[in-house]
Amino acid sequence: MKDYLNATYGLKSWLLTRDHKRIALLYLASVTLFFFVGGAFAVMVRLELATPPADLMQPETYNKMFTMHGVAMVFFFLIPAIPAVLGNWLIPVMIGARDLAFPKLNLASWYIFMLGGLFTLWAMVTGGVDTGWTFYTPYSSAFSNTHVVTAALGIFIAGFASILTGLNFIVTIHRMRAPGMTWFRLPLFVWSHYATSLIMVLGTPVIAITILLVAAERAFGLGLFDPARGGDPVLFQHLFWFYSHPAVYIMVLPAMGVVSELVAAFSRKPVFGYAFVAFASLAIAVIGFLVWGHHMFVSSQSVYAAMIFSVLSFLVAVPSAVKVFNWTATLYRGSISYDTPMLYAFGFIGLFTIGGLTGLFLATLGIDVHVTDTYFIVAHFHYIMFGGTIMGYLGGLHYWWPKMTGRLYPEGWAKLGALTIFLGFNLTFFPQFVLGYLGMPRRYAAYPEEFQVLNVMSSAGATILGAGYLIPMIYFIWSLRYGRIAGPNPWGAVGLEWTTPSPPPTDNFEKTPIVTQPAYAYHLLERA
Amino acid sequence: MADAVASHHARHPALAHHFDDLGQQREAASLGMWVFLVTEVLFFGGLFLAYLVYRTWYPATFIEVSQHLDIFWGTTNTAVLITSSLTMALAVYAAETGDRRSLVFFLLATLTLGCVFLGIKALEYSHKFHEHLVPGAAFQWDGDHAERAALFMSLYFIMTGLHALHMIIGVGLMSVMTVLAWRGGFSPEYHVPVEVSGLYWHFVDIVWIFLFPLLYLISRH
Numbered sequence: 240m241k242d243y244l245n246a247t248y249g250l251k252s253w254l255l256t257r258d259h260k261r262i263a264l265l266y267l268a269s270v271t272l273f274f275f276v277g278g279a280f281a282v283m284v285r286l287e288l289a290t291p292p293a294d295l296m297q298p299e300t301y302n303k304m305f306t307m308h309g310v311a312m313v314f315f316f317l318i319p320a321i322p323a324v325l326g327n328w329l330i331p332v333m334i335g336a337r338d339l340a341f342p343k344l345n346l347a348s349w350y351i352f353m354l355g356g357l358f359t360l361w362a363m364v365t366g367g368v369d370t371g372w373t374f375y376t377p378y379s380s381a382f383s384n385t386h387v388v389t390a391a392l393g394i395f396i397a398g399f400a401s402i403l404t405g406l407n408f409i410v411t412i413h414r415m416r417a418p419g420m421t422w423f424r425l426p427l428f429v430w431s432h433y434a435t436s437l438i439m440v441l442g443t444p445v446i447a448i449t450i451l452l453v454a455a456e457r458a459f460g461l462g463l464f465d466p467a468r469g470g471d472p473v474l475f476q477h478l479f480w481f482y483s484h485p486a487v488y489i490m491v492l493p494a495m496g497v498v499s500e501l502v503a504a505f506s507r508k509p510v511f512g513y514a515f516v517a518f519a520s521l522a523i524a525v526i527g528f529l530v531w532g533h534h535m536f537v538s539s540q541s542v543y544a545a546m547i548f549s550v551l552s553f554l555v556a557v558p559s560a561v562k563v564f565n566w567t568a569t570l571y572r573g574s575i576s577y578d579t580p581m582l583y584a585f586g587f588i589g590l591f592t593i594g595g596l597t598g599l600f601l602a603t604l605g606i607d608v609h610v611t612d613t614y615f616i617v618a619h620f621h622y623i624m625f626g627g628t629i630m631g632y633l634g635g636l637h638y639w640w641p642k643m644t645g646r647l648y649p650e651g652w653a654k655l656g657a658l659t660i661f662l663g664f665n666l667t668f669f670p671q672f673v674l675g676y677l678g679m680p681r682r683y684a685a686y687p688e689e690f691q692v693l694n695v696m697s698s699a700g701a702t703i704l705g706a707g708y709l710i711p712m713i714y715f716i717w718s719l720r721y722g723r724i725a726g727p728n729p730w731g732a733v734g735l736e737w738t739t740p741s742p743p744p745t746d747n748f749e750k751t752p753i754v755t756q757p758a759y760a761y762h763l764l765e766r767a
Numbered sequence: 768m769a770d771a772v773a774s775h776h777a778r779h780p781a782l783a784h785h786f787d788d789l790g791q792q793r794e795a796a797s798l799g800m801w802v803f804l805v806t807e808v809l810f811f812g813g814l815f816l817a818y819l820v821y822r823t824w825y826p827a828t829f830i831e832v833s834q835h836l837d838i839f840w841g842t843t844n845t846a847v848l849i850t851s852s853l854t855m856a857l858a859v860y861a862a863e864t865g866d867r868r869s870l871v872f873f874l875l876a877t878l879t880l881g882c883v884f885l886g887i888k889a890l891e892y893s894h895k896f897h898e899h900l901v902p903g904a905a906f907q908w909d910g911d912h913a914e915r916a917a918l919f920m921s922l923y924f925i926m927t928g929l930h931a932l933h934m935i936i937g938v939g940l941m942s943v944m945t946v947l948a949w950r951g952g953f954s955p956e957y958h959v960p961v962e963v964s965g966l967y968w969h970f971v972d973i974v975w976i977f978l979f980p981l982l983y984l985i986s987r988h
C-alpha cells in the first residue's frame with residue numbers, strides 16, 4: 240500500500256514536498272544536526288571546567304564555546320524541536336485534516352529555517368561569536384570583535400520560520416478541524432501548540448526587530464543601544480526578554496502537550512480536569528508575556544517594577560502547577576504501564592517540578608539578587624529547557640515513532656537510554672545548583688579550587704548524558720530497517736492519529752473522519 | 768486523492784486539495800493574513816517603543832531635528848498613500864463583482880501610486896544625504912547634542928526604511944495580482960488573493976499614518 244514515505248521517491252520529492260509529515264521529517268533531520276552542533280560546544284565547556292584554571296582554551300575561546308552552545312541549542316534546537324517536528328507531523332492528523340492550512344508556506348518555513356541556520360553556522364566556522372546567547376548591548380553592539388552581525392542575521396531569519404509555523408498552526412486549528420472535532424474535543428497536545436503559536440506570532444517579531452537593530456547598530460555605527468551616545472542598553476534588555484522569557488514557553492508548552500498525551504495513554508484514563516489543562520496553556524501564554532522583568536532585577540529597573548514583575552512571576556507558576564497536579568491526579572488509580580514514553584513523561588514531571596520550584600526562588604527578589612549570574616541560574620534553566628523540553632521531545636518521539644515510521648524501536652534499549660539520560664542529566668546539573676548557591680559565577684573559564692569536586696561531578700554527568708543520547712540515535716536509525724512492524728495502534732491508544740495506518744497515506748485518512756467522542760475516551764474504550 | 772467533496776461535484780480549479788470547499792479556503796487565507804498583520808504590529812511595535820523612549824528622554828532635540836524633515840513631501844506622500852488605499856478598496860470591490868476591466872485598472876492605479884510614494888521617499892532620502900543628516904561618519908549637526916540628533920535620524924531611517932521595504936513587497940504583490948487579474952484568474956467565487964493583498968496594503972498605509980505625525984509633525988500644533 241502507498242503511504243506518505245513511499246508515495247514518491249527521490250531527493251526532489253522530499254525537498255519540494257508539501258506534505259506536512261515529510262516536512263516534519265526534514266525538520267527532524269535539521270534539528271538533530273543542530274542538537275549535535277550545540278552538544279559539541281557543551282562538551283568543550285564541560286571539558287574546560289573539569290579543572291579550575293583556564294588551561295584547555297583561552298578565556299576568549301571559552302566565551303565563544305558557551306555562546307555558540309546557547310545559540311545553537313536555543314534558537315535552532317529547543318524552539319523548533321517539538322513544534323516543527325512533532326507539531327508539524329501531528330496537528331493535522333490529530334484534528335482530522337489532510338494537511339496544514341498553508342502547505343507551501345510550511346515548506347518555505349523549513350527553507351527559511353535552514354537559511355538562518357546556515358548564516359549562524361557560517362558565523363561559527365569563520366570564527367564564532369562571544370556575546371552569550373543573550374547578545375547584551377553595548378558589548379554586542381560596540382565592543383565584541385566577533386561575528387555578531389552574521390549570527391544575529393541568522394537568528395533574525397530563523398525567527399521568521401518560527402512566526403510562519405505559528406501562523407500556520409493557528410489557522411489550521413481554527414479552520415481545518417474535521418466534522419465533530421469541537422474545541423473541547425481537541426487533544427491537549429493541540430491546545431498547547433495553539434498557545435505556543437500565539438507566543439511565536441506575538442513574541443518572535445519583537446526579538447526579530449531587536450536583533451536587527453543590533454546588527455544595524457554595528458553595521459552602520461548607530462548609537463541606539465550605546466550609552467556613550469545617548470542610547471539605552473537596558474532598552475535592549477527589555478525588548479530581548481519580552482521575547483526570550485515567553486520563548487521558554489515556546490520550548491516547554493509543547494512538551495507539556497506531549498506529556499498530557501503520554502500520561503493519558505499509559506494510565507488508560509482521560510486527563511483529569513481537561514478544561515483546566517487546556518486553559519492553563521493559554522494562561523501561561525498570556526501571563527508569560529508579563530514577567531520579563533525578572534531577568535532584570537539587577538539592571539537598574541525601578542524597585543516597584545521589580546516588585547510587580549516578581550509577583551507576576553509567582554503567578555505564572557500557578558497554571559504550570561495546575562498541570563502537574565492534573566497529571567498526577569490522572570495517574571491516580573490508573574492502570575499504569577512503564578513503557579519508554581511514559582518513563583520520559585515521569586522524567587519530565589520530576590525535572591520540570593524541580594526547575595519550576597527553583598524558578599520560584601528566582602522570582603523572589605532577595606534570593607535572585609544573591610544568585611544572579613551564578614550557576615544556580617544555569618542549573619535552573621537547564622532543568623526547565625532541557626529536563627522539560629528534551630524529556631517531552633524524546634517521550635513524544637518514542638510514542639509516535641511507530642506511527643511516523645511504521646516500525647517499533649527496541650524497548651529494552653530504549654529503557655536503558657531513558658535511564659541513562661535521566662541519571663546523566665541529574666548528575667550534570669544538580670551539582671550546579673550547589674555551585675551557584677556557593678557563589679560560582681557563570682560564563683568564566685576559570686574557578687577557585689574548592690569548586691572542583693562539584694564541577695568534576697558535573698562534567699562526568701555530561702559524559703553519561705552524551706552517551707545516553709547516542710543510544711536512541713542508534714536504535715532509531717536501526718529500527719527504520721530492522722524494527723518490528725508496528726501496526727496502526729501499537730499502544731492501544733485513542734486519538735485520530737491511531738485510527739489511520741502506520742505510516743499514514745499522504746492525505747492522512749482514507750476518508751475524512753467524523754468525531755463523536757471527547758479526547759482520551761479511554762473509559763469508553765474499556766467499557767466497550 | 769479521492770475525498771467526499773470531489774465525488775459529489777466538480778472541484779473548482781483554484782481549490783487546493785486539502786480544503787473541502789472555497790469558503791474554507793477563503794476563511795483560512797484571510798485569517799492567515801490577519802495573524803500575519805498582528806505579527807507585523809509587534810514587529811513595528813519594537814521600533815515605536817524605542818522611538819517613545821528616546822522622544823521622552825530628548826524632547827527638545829527631537830522637535831528640532833524633526834523640523835529638518837520635508838513636510839511638503841511628507842504630506843504629499845500621505846495623500847498618495849490614502850488615495851492608494853481607496854483604489855485598493857475599489858479593486859477588491861471590482862473583484863467581488865467580477866468586473867475584470869475595473870479590477871485591472873484599480874490594481875494598476877494602486878501599483879502606480881505605490882511607486883510614486885517610493886519615488887518621493889527616495890527623493891527625500893537623497894536630500895537627507897546631501898544635508899549630511901544620514902547617521903554615521905558623515906553626519907553633521909550644528910546644534911547641541913549631535914548624538915541625540917543622530918538617534919532621531921537613525922529612528923527615522925530605520926522606521927521609514929522598513930516601511931518602504933513593506934511598500935516594495937506590496938508593489939511586487941500588486942504586480943502579480945495585476946497579471947493574474949489580466950489573465951482572468953479571479954471571479955466573484957474566487958478572488959481571495961486580491962482580498963488578502965488588499966488587507967496587507969491597507970496595513971502598510973496605516974503604519975505610515977502613524978509614522979507621519981510621529982516623525983514630521985512633532986512640533987506643529
Ligand SMILES: [Cu+2]
Pocket residue numbers: 483484487530531533534
Ligand atoms: Cu524568564
